[in-house]
Structures are given as structure tokens and as C-alpha cells.
Amino acid sequence: MAANGVSSGACAVSEEEARSEAERLLADPRLHVSDRHRAFLRYIVDARFEGRSDTIKAYSIAIDVFKRPASFDPSSDPIVRIEATRLRESLQKYYAQLADEPGARLDIPRGRYVPVFVERDNPPCPEEDGELEDVGLPTEEPTQAASRPEGRNWRHAIMGGAALAAVSLTGSLAYLAASAAHLNTQKPFVALSINASQNDKAAGEAVMEDLAVSLARFGTVRLKSGASGSRVPSDAMEQSLYEINMRYAENESSVSLWWQVSDAANGEAVWTDEERRPVAAGSREEAMRDLVFAVSRRLARPAGIINTIELRRNLPSSTIGNVCVLRGEFAVEQRDAAGLEAARSCLAATIASDPTDADAMATLARVYVWIGRATGDDSYFGRGLELANRAATLSPSSPRAALAQLGVQYQLGQNEISIAAGRRGVALNPENADLLAKLSMVVFLTGHWDEGVQLARQATEIAGQPIRDASFVMILNDYRQERYAQAVFLARQVPAPDAPTTVLKLAAIARLGDRPVTQQEIAAARLQHPDLERTVTAMFSGARYDSNLRDALRAGILEAGLKMPELASNGAM
Template sequence: MGAEVHDTRACEVSLPEARAELERILSDPRFHATERQRAILRYLAERRFAGCEEGVKAYSIALDVLGRASNFDASNDPIVRIEVSRLRSSVENYYEAFGAERDVTIHIPKGTYVTLFPRSHVAYEHDVEELVLESDLPETLDDVPVSQVAESPVAASSSRRPLAVHAGAALLLCVAIAGGAIAYASKPSLTVRPSVALSMDAVDTRLQGEASQTRDMLLTALTQFQTLTVAKAGYAGMRTQKVAGRAYEIDMKYYGDGDIRSVWWQIVDSQSGDLLKSGLEKIAIDGRSAAATRQEIVDVLARRFAATRGAINNIETHAGSAESIGNACVLRAEYQLDDGSSDNMAAVRSCLERTLAADPSNSDAKALLARVLIAPEAAAGDAAVRAQALDLANRAVSIAPMSDRAYVALMVTQFADGRIDAALQAGNRAISLNPSNPDAVAKLASVLFSAGYFDAGVAMAQDAGRAVDIVPRDAMLVLALDAYRRGDWSEASLLAEQVNCSDFVVRALRAAALGQLGSDQAKKRLADVRGSDPDFERTLRRKLEARRFQPLLSEEIVAGLTKAGAVFALNDVTGAVKP
């Protein structure tokens, strides 16, 4: 790290040039970063301009930029590390795409909170996405084991060498795929990602420049989702040329009225011409820059169109035959996982296995199959299943190193296997690849909260719930658990009731919150918990431990269920009843 900083500083530009570049990148609509990340970049640069050569501490950023309290502890709240790592990715992506236009760049060396201004773009080594800085950790924490780094999918993808395959896991997968191939020799329809073409026109011709920039930014955001194929030739190309899969046209009108920017949109089936869905998004400028306003419009529209429960994927999920494989399977799996129930999990797994039998290089199917394998409650305690899921996620990343779906799968499987630091690194990489994806943000929020990083998890959950029709289950559950943890039983009960799934933990939380309130509805909710698992009083602690919940939070849930009428034996950490 020291050599990198020294070598880069030797070729830095003058102070006026550095200041000019900072202002230029912050006003460039092609620079995709959140308001918090932009504020951090300006803060780091201004501190450097003021003579702070060695950078600043996470504590300073937390208080001065993120508004954290004076008792902020970087070892318990990784929000600064997460935001700076995301900022670093945004800066790198920007200069990789547009660096040739300039003779000055901005570089944030890994392992530091400092901005440098070299004359040429300095690329990072894409070995492991940095999340933890040594200066922020307590002395009692150990480094991430070398074995975890050796297994890093990013390192494997950068060297383009296939990852080692566990023989047992590979055999299980081969048997499953072979079985699926035999059972479905009739070759069901292989669906692919839908194609979309966009147009955006300003009602007021004076705003056409804004509209064009917004459209270009939206195109970039949609490609980051990788759930859609953006048509290069536009409407005419899709209508005159044969495209794989279903095709949609998104027509948008851009309005400006004082401090309000609005986009009216409609989605049309390219083949039939049918109007499928329409809407209107309004964004208040509120004193923000034009670039920041456009970025928020883009985030809202991208989530509206391309997220798991976005308009187009919702249409795709319900349009295909139940026997279809390919992209339809991937979408159904995402819906099933977000629902949290196990009712159709076997059918989803079979569909994904048949997809891989037809197309072994389908990274999306590998990623979703990895998550489906460890979704059942019993899977968390099965080392062979965890190894198989982790192997699938690693291979998904090696096939598609720019896929946030692949990195979400890697995060989930690593977390289930107890590799907390590696999971956080994978989650951070997922949202750096696609910061607009609410599902990836919600998953990272869940991992952070379960690992005990409560404030960071809640902040992520709140971000995941912004500008979506349906808040992702993981985000809602984090907010409900946090309210329960803080003793706000009424809020916890309200939020838990709003979680749209039949997950066992959600059922337990609903009953526990009502138990803490002394509500006469607590017994009814407790009966609901017992209906889903008649033996839950013996298995609850084990299930919460498998979710990596903090022990104190788990015991608080047990206490609430006890008040609701549950009777728990004195359990050990494995969930077995002591004699």
C-alpha cells in the first residue's frame, strides 16, 4: 500500500488542477455515485487540500459527513468502510470509461481514506474487494484466514482459472442435472432475458438536454441490472429484426415545473402493441445539483423497470409457462426466495437444474440454485449442502464477474458457511456493480444486521426500501428486528405484519412482539408459529443461530414468545434439550 501511495503522489497534478477535477467529476452526470458518496469524496479532497497528507480516520468521516454520534465505533459499525469502498468503485468505473478524456484523475488507494490526483488513471488490483481497514479494527480481531482469500471468486475470475470443485458437490450436481435431463428429454422452452428499447423526450424543448442525459444514464443503469437486454438499435431495430425473447418498448416524457422534475412512462409489448403498464415519477430538486437530481430519477426508474419485482420482470415471471426453463426459472426462484416459504422450493430447484442441464454456463441459474439449496432451515446445518452451494456461487462469479446476482449468491452462501468477512466483501462488490438494485442492498443489510452491525444494516435496509413498489423482504425484516431490539414493540409488530412472506422467523417475531405488548392477539400468533413448526420451542434457538442472529437478540425473541405463552426448555447452543 505504501509503495502505491508513494508512486502515485510522485506524479500528482497541481492544487488548482486537482480542485478543478474534483468540481468537474462531481458535476458530471456520467459519474454514478450516491449523495453520501459524493459528500465523502468532497470531504476527503478538501482535507487533502488543507494539508492532511496521510488521510483521515473513519471516525472523522462518520461524524463530519454521515452524521453519526460521537460514540461511533468503526469496529462495530462498518458503514464508513462500505461507503468508501462503493465510492472507490464508482471512481474507478468512471475513469476506466472516460479517463482518456482527461489528463488528471482521482485515486483513492485501498487501505486509506485519502484522495490522490495523478495525471493518469491508476487501476486497482481486482483481487479481493476491500471492506475492512486495519486501522479501524480492534486489536483482538484476527485477519481473514488465508484460506478464504485463496477461495476468493474475484481472484479466480481475474486470473481466468476455474475454481477447484469439491468432488462430492460436483458429483451431487452432476447426478441432479443428469436426472433432470432424462426426465425432461422433451426439451421445454428455454427462455432468455427480455429486450427493451427506450425513448425519452422533453415536453419543453428547453429541457431536451436534461432528458437526453437522463436517458443515457438510465441505459447504463439498466445494463448494470443484467436482468434485461438493452436494444442498441432502438424501437425500429426491435421491430424489423428478430430478437430473442420477449421485447418491450419504454416510452418516457420528461417534464420540468419549477423545482420538480417528472417522468411519465409506459411499457408496451413490441409484438402486440399492447400497453402493459404506465406510471409517473416525481422528484423534487430541493436545492440539489442537476446531476444529483438526474441520478435520483434514474435510480427510481431503473428500480421500477428492472428490479426483481419491477414492472418488466413481474410481467416476465407470470407470462411464461410453468414448464419453461432459463430466465423464467431464475425469476421464479427470486420471487420464491423473497417470499421466504418452502412451498414451491422443490419445483424451483428442479427448474434451475434443468436449465443448467440445457445451458451449463448460465451464471444466473448457478447463482439462484446456490441460494435455493441453502434456503431450507435444515440446509444451514448440512456442511455438504453448504459446500455445494458455495461452489455453485463461486462458479457463477467466475463465469460472470460483473454480475451482482452472482455476488449476492456468493455473499449469502459465504454467510451461511460462517465466513462473515468474506460475505461482507462479496456483498459490497455486488452493490458496487449495481448500486440501484434494492434486492442486493437488502441482502447486504440482512447480513450486516445479523452479524451485529446494527446501524449499518438499518441504513442499508432504509436505502433498499426507497422508490420501490414492494420493499424487499430482507429490508423489512431488518427494520422490524431493529425496532424489536430497541424495545419498540408496537413498531416491531407493525413492521413484522407488513413483511410479505411466510418465513418462520417472521412468524416468531410477530408473536414475540405481541407477547411483549401483552396483547390478547399474541396467543393467536403463537398458534400460527406452532402450526408451521409444532416443535419450535425445541428448535427455535438452533434456527436463530443458523441465521447468525446475535445471542442477545435471540434471547429477547425467546422472551417475547414466552410472554405469548410458549414454554421453552433449558436449551444448549445446539438446540438439544438438557436432561
């Protein structure tokens, strides 16, 4: 079978014909299938046309279509094979009804789940070399006719069985070869080295040691033992190595750290910068700690320099592992629907490859929360909770697992458990200003106003710059207290504001009562967020707000002329 799902040879149809047939088939009332079979069909068709044919596995289908838990094992639960057989039978009956109508036909070859499109008047395409599902397991339940060869046909049955065994063996080997060819990216290595004057040497060594500890706490990179210049990993595509060369200096008034990140594979300097912190009376240690936190955050936060470089690497679409975690985190932060769907498949494939990958589980849990909020399907929240809890069990010191529990528990209305998870994550990774900002939002939205604002300010102070979630909390606090002009002022200070910040700014402007300005601002906002109402729904319908805050938000959003979804409430606090 061709890798892209359109069969080769005489059976081939064009990409346009394949897409047209898929949409026609799914919309045709003559196709009598259950809702779950229609969802199954839609899933494999979408994956095929989005270039994700390699992710169409029993594991991902079971989780995404049949709502099986992340612990799903195809060897003990044959639901995908059984339902695939039933769907094939339904498709066969459907196309038999069409008789001589010209056009394309969708086939699902036995032993595989990637749809194939062929000319309708051709027989089903023969199975070609390709990936088999559930290697080592029977790909289909034998039919009754196939299990009872009669009369002189028994010799043909034996010969056919031998041929089928040979094909199955070939397919299994092809699967293993294909799996081995798929890149499984790992967290990047970093190697640290530092220079300092003779007088500053001891302090410089202390800074490097503290930086190593701080980088490790983020859990996004791995430290390479030995000095900079260590051997580059044998497979640089799967395992990157970055050398971080530093120069420390101090005087009576300040401490500074110059640093440069280089790609060990080619020696290219990819980033150079310097951080400096003032030293007040008796606060040199505090200044050094702030310096370490600032550099560590810039390097190793999920959206930091190293992980941004990793995310931008030109890797095959079938790549799994650490890059899937980074893509998932990026999609969550951007609330990108297409990115969330792609990350879901990528992360599921990563977990299938390594069932102990706590980072992939935690990130998939967060992806599920946003998919559930966007689609209104609450089942995603339960699946997200299971994954978040498993991630925390596998890696109790993981900030990603704590962040996943923070988000999922909050979504389920378990506020105190959510906040406890966030506090644990901050204790594990105190330099993680992004995590602290997200904790501040949950604390604030559940009605703990003063503490939420205090945490937001702490996060901004650690980061040394505005953070989206922390800024949102402080804007929302001014809005809540009817300081609308101040809320608008703060919202205008946020660089590249996201949809919630934009909507909150519009609500505050509307409450000021200047209708012409409100209309101008809404028109400008629509240029950045064309489907603003849908954005409002996606961002607000799944959030849980204190009831008083909910009422204040509803009033402002309605006055701005935007459609307002129902907001979930935490009740009076």
C-alpha cells in the same frame, strides 16, 4: 415410453394405481436397498408425479441424489448408470418375492431413468420411443451373459445388436428433437425511446442514457440497440421484447418521467406510470439520479414489472433458461418448499444446457441454502458455495453472483467474506435496494447494529417504500433495545408481512405482557401461517445470530408460546 411415465398399451395402469404402488413400495420393509438407492427411487418417483419427468436426467440425479458437484460430467463419471443398474436388479429381486400377488409394478427401463408403472403379471414393457440419457454414451454396462454369445446363438446376437443399434440411433435422434423442442428462454430485450420539449430535450436524452446504464446494472434485461419499434425477435416464446416509451419534463420545482411498457409482440401496453422527484436548491442532478433509480428499479429488479410479466408467461413446464432463474428467485423470496424443489430441477437442467450460465448457478446456490436450512442437510451449503463462487468467476460484475456469495458465506459463518461480497454487489448495482437490504440484514445480524440499521434506511430511501428485509432489521433493532411497542408498530406497517416479521411481532407483543392480546395475535397469525412452528424452525434454525440477540429472541418467542429451535450464534461481536 409415455412421457408421463405410465406405460401405454396392455401394460398400462391408472394414475391412482401408480401412485399407490410407489408409496407402498417405498414403505415396504421387504424392499432391501441402500439409503442412496431409496433416495434415488424417491427422487425419480416424486419428479414423475410432479410432472417433471423431463428433468429426470443423469446430471440432475447426480447432483441432487449423489451429491456430485455442479461440474459433474456423465461422460467421465458413470455413477448414475451404475447405480441405476443396481437399483433395477434390486427391484427385480423384490418383485420376484411377491410371486403371484396382484397389483402394479415399478420398472425403470434400461437407458432411461423415468419410472414406468405396469401390471405386475405382465412382462417388462418394451422400450418405446423416448428420451435417452447421456446421448452418445453407452446407456448401460453390458452384462457378462450379453457379452459372450455362444454356439448357434451368435447370429441372433448379431441381429439383435443391429436392431439395438437402430433403436439407440432412433432414441438419440428423438432425444435431440425433444431437446430442441424445449424452450430455452433468454433475458428479455428492452428498447428505450424518449420525448421531451425542445427546452428539456438535452436533459431527457441524458435521463435515457442514465436509465440504460442503470437497467444494465441489474443484469436482468438486455438492451436492444436502435430506437423503439425494432424488429421483434424471431422466436417470441424464447426471447421477449418490451418497448419502453418515455416523456421527460422538468420545471423549477421538480423533474418527472412518464413511461409506458409495451409488449412488442402484440403492441399491448402492459404498464403505464409516472415518477416525479422534487428539486431542492442546487440538487437537480440528484433529483434526476433518484428519478432514474426509481424507474430502473421498478422495471428491472428481479421482482420488477418486466420480470413479473416474464414469470407469469404461460410456458411449458419443461421450459429452461431465464424463466427458471426468475422462478428460483421467487421461490427463495417466498420460502416456498415446493417452489424450491421445482426450481432446483429447472435450474439444474438450465446449467446442464449451458454450463456457463452464471445467473442460473447463483440462483441455484440460493435455492440450495434454503433447502439446506429447511431439511437440516448441511451438504447443500457446500454445494451452494461452489456454485456461488463459480458464478462470480464466470461473471464478476453480476449482482446475482454477489448476492449468492453474500447468502452462502453468511450461512457458513464466514461473516466478513459474506459482507465483502454484499458490498461488492451494491457497488456494482447501487440502485438495487433489495440487495442493499439483504446486506443490511447480514451486517445487523452479525452484531454491527448501527451500520445495519443505516444500510436498511438507505435501502428504504432508494426504494421509496418499505422493503421486507430492511423493515425486519429496523423492527429487530427496536426489539433488541426493548422498545417493544415501537417494534410492534413498525411490524404492523409492513404490507403482507412474511413469517419472520410475523414471529418477531408476536415476540414483541408477548414481551409487552398482554397475554390476551398475544393469544389473539397468534390465532390470527396461524390463519396466515397454519404451520407456524415449522415456519419458525425453517426461518430461524439456519440463521446465525449475535448471542445477545439470540437470547432476546428466544425469550420473546417462548413467552409467545411458540416452540423455539436452537439458534446458531456468531458469538459476541
